[in-house]
Amino acid sequence: MLNILWPIFIIISIVYAVISGNIENLNNSIFESAENVVEFSISLIGLTCLWSGIMEIATNTKMIDYLCKILNPIIKVLFPNLKENNTTKKNVMMNIIANILGLGNAATPLGLKAMDDLQRENKKKDALSDNMMMLIVLNTASLQLIPTTVLAIRSSLGSENPSIIIFPVWIATICAAIVGIVATKIIINMTNKKRS
Amino acid sequence: MGIVRYISIVAMPIVILLIIANALKEKVAIFDIFLKGAKDGIEIVFKIFPTLVGLFVAIGMLRSSGVIEFIISIISPITNFFKFPNEILPLAMLRPISGSASMAVATDIIKNNGVDSFIGILASVIMGSTETTLYTIAVYTGSVRIKKTRFILVASLLADITGILVSIWVCRYFF
Structure with missing residues (x-):
């Protein structure tokens, strides 16, 4: 599914940004998103680890x-x-x-x-x-x-x-x-x- | 409001308490088992990281280019008629299709509207109460190579729509 959706998302974004003059915004957002996802994933690790640890206890009893x-x-x-x-x-x-x-x-x-x-x-x-x-x-x-x-x-x-x-x-x-x-x-x- | 808040806040500590108290009773090596499971958590996040990078960038592009706003402006006459909050439209559209894409979209919406704002809470509730329906049906029917699905899609999508509408109602009522 993502093999279809992902390129569509990217292509329509770029085409639309060029037409509507938003290309600078779009360019900045590429860097911003790629950077944000690191921060986001690191904060995900904490709760994910805690919960899989707790659930490991549940499944072992x-x-x-x-x-x-x-x-x-x-x-x-x-x-x-x-x-x-x-x-x-x-x-x-x-x-x-x-x-x-x-x-x-x-x-x-x-x-x-x-x-x-x-x-x-x-x-x-x-x-x-x-x-x-x-x-x-x-x-x-x-x-x-x-x-x-x-x-x-x-x-x-x-x-x-x-x-x-x-x-x-x-x-x-x-x-x-x-x-x-x-x-x-x-x-x-x-x-x-x-x-x- | 008081009760909703209270139940929400005690839910997680109580689940943890029940699991640990039960494990104590059974005299297993609780912390060793915890560590074993917690280690898997790192792997889970590592595994989805590349997917998240791809989707966060794609969703970020959709927003910054103005595509999301454009789509919302087209559909808004209909959604306004039903008093449906426009901001969550992208989430409602992507949620049944892809788990990681909806995660990226939900994060985007929550961040842009404020995590504790009405829209932020609503997007969180929708994200928590619905599933990637189309994907799940495809995987489950595909695994046994069945083509005749007897309107299962209708039942599942009805459930999804209910989930979204009830989320809106609950959020309007409580927050």
Whole structure:
């Protein structure tokens, strides 16, 4: 995607700057941005290290098992035809937990593993199964408990209170997730009726 | 406002407390494990650094050339009608497509409007409550080579739009 977007951004910027006489501004911004990103990344390192350290502790304890137990009833509602106690269910759960804990790097491989498992159980190999749709929607819902990246951005830009956004983020995330889940359930029902 | 502020402020310390208290109970070598994880953090930032350089420069060029302003001026009659804050338009447009591009755009918006201003907070909330939907769908369906996606895009984009609208509403209400 960025192979297309990135050159478009740069080319239209330069062409537009030449036409509108903003080329000096644009030239200055190249240096400014390239310099700013260093400062920005260095301030990102602190919080990112802290959080991956804390999350390493969480993943090395039985915390994950507790979270699985808490999530189980919700999983049963969202994925009604997932069999109990098999690896598919475990991978689906681990993916969701990794998302909640903000372990972006771990969440995607787990999610793809779960997709692989679900594809094996899928009766129509060329179309997404009901469970796959739900898994994808949950992964596009940003279920993160602590939005560390935004917190790092805010603190690097000198916010007086970087954390102030956490509760508003929860409200927005929960509403978005509910709409996504309900829409998916409706689509599943509609497309299944049409098929049968 | 008081409660929102309070919950937001205690959220992170409480999560840390729960994790550490639980680890103490299980008698694991907490600090050694912490260090192991913290080391990965450096790698994470190092890995995305080149991407960020490319995108921060590109987004900076879009802004300084006046392209962003131009696009906003075209769409603003529609967004003004819906009372949608124009400043966050670039973020709303890029967020579903690319994580690093939206990070660059969010940083740009937050910086230019002030980190604790209404727009700064709104951009932060949108960034925290939405995902790179199109990218995620592409990766997940592509990994099992499925072409028939049964309107999953509709459901996910509806969720994204909800996330953005609720963010605006919540920010207007609380800040």
